[in-house]
Amino acid sequence: MKFAAFSGVFMEHSIQEAMQLTKQLGMDGIEIAVREHHLSSAISQPRINEIKALSESLNLEIPVLATYTGGFSTASDIECKHTFEEFQRLLDIANQLGASMVRVSPGGPNAFMAQDYHYAKAAYWLNRCAEEAKAHQIDIIMEIHNQSLIETVESSLRLLDLIAYDNIGLIHDAGNMYITDTDYGRDSVLKLGKHLFHVHVKDELRVREVGAPGTFTNVTHRGEEIFLQCRLGEGGVDHKPLFEALLETGYAGWVTLECHAPFPAFERLAHDFQFVKKLMSPS
Template structure:
């Protein structure tokens, strides 16, 4: 397996600083958050060339661009068309940077509240994205994420079953799935099967209330719950069954670490990388 840092962890740093720090920490690559001061669909060709050249100099892969466009299930047709245009621009950037995956967001609401028409609409627009991505040899990845249509393995597979294009896969994210209160261990990996395209790693913990640094609120089937972003092993999302299952199936793809716990970015990424390597050993 190969390890990438999520550039969103370095949101306070420039793209160049994020890449240098990622290399110094010993990661194999960097997954770039496609918003903020790192990359956006409107980033200039000159800027993309700079990033590409630095990645080559550092021998740092860019496996994925984490897009934030989409939200197709609840957006208007006009908004969906705008999102498709943004996706096309990001697709060109991904191709230039050698990224093999682009994350797209299908939209909400939570799977337990969603209706069939939400899935139908998301599938229609994602299928169009798939056609565009196929021409570039790039895979679209949907992140299993709380407060979305694809917040569980069954709901994610339901959406994929409605899409004609087969270059659309899923990102397993145990932290998100812990929040949703759905299985994120061995069975989730086996159920995803060939649709498992990528893995995100972060830890979370249910808490009684907001207020402490790193706390946030999310809607789940239990109601509006409070959570604390944690370093790996300090929260409640046990990743060991996941890692064991990945080894069992011979997964050789990327693990992107995206810890947002209330510690300095370098410290939390170094900590999580050390823990992950020990757990995989």
């Protein structure tokens, strides 16, 4: 396994500072959030060149462009066309930066509310994205995420059944799956099988009140719930079965740490990286 930091954790820093801090943490790469001021589809060529040169000088890989594009399932046809055009631009940027994966969202609503037409529309545009990405030798990854069509392993595989290309797969995110209240342990890894392309790691905790730093609300099958963003081991997500399953299945891909708990960015990522190393060490 290789480990990356999510640049979205370092939004208080420039992308250059985020890359340098990731290197100081001892990680292998950085997953760049496609969000200003780190990167966007409108990024200039000199900035692309600068990021590429810095990644090479630091010997820091850029495995993923974590875009926030997509949302096809509930968008209009015109919006989908514009989104697809933006995606094409992001593929070119990914190529230049040496990223082998680009994140795309299928859209919502929550899987338990979704209708067949939501999946059909998302699949139509994702097939087009996958065809375009294949020509660039890039994989598309979709994050198993609360409040989306792919909240669970089952709903994720339902969507993949409608897609004709093998260069589109899933991001396992135990933190998101905890929010959804679905299995995120060994069985989830085994069921995803060849469709598991990438892993995100963060911790969350169900709480009773909103307002404290790091709290947020989310709609689940239980209704509106409140959660607290935590460092690994301080929330409700047990990552041990996940990492045991990754080791058992010989997973050799990337794991991105994306803790958003209310602590300084470097401090919380350092904590989580050490926690993961302990999880993976022989007991």
